[in-house]
Every structure is written in structure tokens, then in C-alpha cells.
Amino acid sequence: MKHGVLYIVATPIGNRSDMGQRAIEILSEVKLIAAEDTRHSRHLLQHFNIDTHMWAYHDHNEQQQTPVLIERMLSGDDIALISDAGTPLLSDPGYRLVKAAHEAGIKVSPVPGPCAAIAALSASGLATDQFCFAGFPPNKSSARIAFFEALTKSRATQVFYESSHRVAASLADMVTVFGGEREAVLAREISKTFETIHKATVAELSQWVQEDENQRKGEFVLVVQGNTQQQASTTVELEQMLAILMDELPLKQASGLAAKITGRKKNQVYKLALDLQAK
Numbered sequence: 121m122k123h124g125v126l127y128i129v130a131t132p133i134g135n136r137s138d139m140g141q142r143a144i145e146i147l148s149e150v151k152l153i154a155a156e157d158t159r160h161s162r163h164l165l166q167h168f169n170i171d172t173h174m175w176a177y178h179d180h181n182e183q184q185q186t187p188v189l190i191e192r193m194l195s196g197d198d199i200a201l202i203s204d205a206g207t208p209l210l211s212d213p214g215y216r217l218v219k220a221a222h223e224a225g226i227k228v229s230p231v232p233g234p235c236a237a238i239a240a241l242s243a244s245g246l247a248t249d250q251f252c253f254a255g256f257p258p259n260k261s262s263a264r265i266a267f268f269e270a271l272t273k274s275r276a277t278q279v280f281y282e283s284s285h286r287v288a289a290s291l292a293d294m295v296t297v298f299g300g301e302r303e304a305v306l307a308r309e310i311s312k313t314f315e316t317i318h319k320a321t322v323a324e325l326s327q328w329v330q331e332d333e334n335q336r337k338g339e340f341v342l343v344v345q346g347n348t349q350q351q352a353s354t355t356v357e358l359e360q361m362l363a364i365l366m367d368e369l370p371l372k373q374a375s376g377l378a379a380k381i382t383g384r385k386k387n388q389v390y391k392l393a394l395d396l397q398a399k
């Protein structure tokens with residue numbers, strides 16, 4: 121018998137008009153919809169006149185439900201997986217099911233659509249050639265600081281999910297770990313009435329959120345510039361560069377140029393140039 125297909129269907133993250141036509145078709149046609157919260161998804165499905173049977177599939181029952189759903193697909197039923205909002209598996213349940221489907225030789229087919237992380241990144245104005253989706257930082261400050269520390273060296277733009285309860289604390293810890301100067305974007309309530317896309321330095325964002333209670337309401341994606349200093353050369357390489365430039369140019373010009381090339385701070389390079397000159 122032909123196996124069924126597992127469809128991974130993205131749904132809106134705040135604006136129902138973002139529901140895709142293909143998502144509507146697939147959700148109407150499959151035998152069963154595995155949904156993170158059936159009560160929550162019922163409103164969405166009713167809005168689009170979809171009356172497919174729903175089945176609860178969430179963090180607390182996925183271990184028991186995965187083999188049952190796999191069995192259904194092995195016997196020919198198509199199943200769609202949805203989460204409360206956005207793309208399933210992105211900080212949402214589904215990993216276990218998709219992994220098990222692959223292992224069972226079941227076709228897995230994505231139905232692409234909204235995802236808060238990608239939406240925020242696309243509007244951030246930060247580099248998109250390399251990015252790291254880091255999900256939710258830990259709740260406790262000590263664990264959160266360690267989590268950020270593990271990311272400090274990465275050149276990739278960092279994308280975090282955050283809740284209204286912790287957005288201020290997370291930004292404060294980012295200032296501690298990443299420093300206040302990196303560019304960052306707070307993307308709040310994407311596609312909803314109070315959508316806010318605010319770009320500033322990490323320190324400015326932190327202060328803004330501390331001072332304005334309204335900026336702590338709703339759902340958040342924080343996008344933070346990667347470590348541009350990483351591209352910078354080592355101190356030894358910087359010294360060699362400075363030595364060459366200082367042979368040809370006045371000290372201030374040479375150090376300014378070296379700072380530009382390496383992405384290091386001007387005053388830091390200037391001090392190094394003075395030390396070199398004094399040697």
C-alpha cells in the first residue's frame with residue numbers, strides 16, 4: 121500500500137490574511153491534522169471552512185502519539201502538522217514526528233509560509249548571508265549569560281525569540297555579553313496592529329524597552345548583529361598592517377585606516393600605533 125504524506129504546514133503569526141492558498145487546500149484534503157492546540161487552531165480552521173478532523177500533538181504527548189501517527193501514514197493516510205502559529209518545529213513541536221517519518225520511509229513535504237524569525241530577519245537590515253536561529257534564551261540570567269557567551273564569537277546574525285516577561289532582562293544580559301554597540305532589531309507583534317520594527321544598538325534597545333512599558337508587550341523577535349570583530353585580524357597581524365601603513369602615512373591616518381580594515385575600535389588601534397611608534 122502507498123504510504124501517506126506528512127505535510128508540515130505553516131500558518132499565520134498574527135494576520136489571518138497571511139494564510140497560504142496551498143495551506144488551505146492541504147489542510148482541507150488530508151485525513152487528519154495534528155495540531156499543537158486543537159482549541160486554538162479550531163478558530164483558524166473554521167475561518168477557512170476547513171472541517172478536517174484534528175488530533176492533539178504537543179510537547180507532552182508527542183512520545184505516545186508519534187507511533188500512532190506514523191502507523192496512520194504507513195496505512196495510507198495523509199497527515200498535516202500545524203502549530204499555534206507560524207512554521208511547526210521552529211520553537212514548536214514536531215521534531216520527533218518528522219524524524220520518525222523519515223526513519224519509516226514516509227514522505228515529508230513542507231508547505232512554506234509565515235515564520236516570525238525569518239520575517240524579523242528579512243526586515244532587520246542586518247546581514248542575512250549567515251544567520252543563526254538561537255530560539256528562546258534560557259529563563260534564568262546565569263544560564264542566559266552562558267547561552268549568549270557561547271554565541272559571542274559567531275559572525276552570523278543572531279535571531280532570538282523572546283516573551284514579554286523576559287525581553288527586558290534578555291536585552292540587559294545581551295549588553296553585558298555582546299557589549300552595547302552591536303546593531304540590533306526588536307521586532308514586536310509582526311503582522312499585527314502594534315507591529316514595531318525598531319533598529320538601534322543593543323544598549324539603546326535595552327534602555328528603550330526598560331523605559332517604555334508598551335515596548336514590553338506582545339511577542340518578540342530580537343535580531344542581533346554578529347561579531348564583526350571576528351573578521352578582524354589578530355593583534356600580531358594588526359601590528360604588521362600598522363607597521364606597513366605607518367611607513368607610508370602619518371600615524372593618525374594609518375591607524376584610522378587599519379581600524380577600518382579590521383573593524384576594530386579607532387582609539388584601540390590608535391593606542392596600539394602609539395605603542396608601536398614608541399618601540
Ligand code: SAM
Pocket residue numbers: 133134203205206207208209210211212234235236237280281282283307308309310311312339340341
Ligand atoms: N513556530 C513559530 C514561528 O514560526 O515563528 C514560533 C513559535 S514560538 C512558540 C513563539 C515565539 O515566536 C514568540 O514567543 C515570539 O518570540 C515569536 N513570535 C511568534 N509570532 C510573533 C509575532 N507576530 N511577532 C513577533 N514575534 C513572534
